[in-house]
Amino acid sequence: MERSMNRVELKGNVGQEPRIVEVEKGGSVIRFSLATHENYKARDGSWQEETTWHNIVAWKSAKMPDFSIIHTGTFVELAGKIRYSKYKNQQGEEKSIAEILALKIIVPQV
Numbered sequence: 001m002e003r004s005m006n007r008v009e010l011k012g013n014v015g016q017e018p019r020i021v022e023v024e025k026g027g028s029v030i031r032f033s034l035a036t037h038e039n040y041k042a043r044d045g046s047w048q049e050e051t052t053w054h055n056i057v058a059w060k061s062a063k064m065p066d067f068s069i070i071h072t073g074t075f076v077e078l079a080g081k082i083r084y085s086k087y088k089n090q091q092g093e094e095k096s097i098a099e100i101l102a103l104k105i106i107v108p109q110v
Contacts, residue, residue: 007080011036013074014034015032033053034078035054055097057099064102076106078104081100082099
């Protein structure tokens with residue numbers, strides 16, 4: 001039996017135009033933001049919509065669509081895992097970022 005799991009499933013719309021970077025040995029990496037939405041009823045009885053933005057990173061593989069079809073507004077479904085990274089900004093301050101490392105992306109045909 002598995003004791004722990006790091007798995008994320010998201011469905012939403014791509015934010016800013018994705019960045020595709022070519023890497024060694026003919027591979028490529030795509031980075032984009034993804035908006036997910038939740039509706040809930042507020043205390044006053046009115047319906048509210050909350051949008052959450054996610055940072056997505058994916059490496060080209062057999063489980064990936066052609067990255068060139070993913071644009072701003074595209075609806076995608078993905079499965080992956082959360083990855084936390086640290087880096088130093090230009091001022092030398094240490095920053096943390098949470099990303100979703102997508103292991104599978106589906107772009108449903110409309």
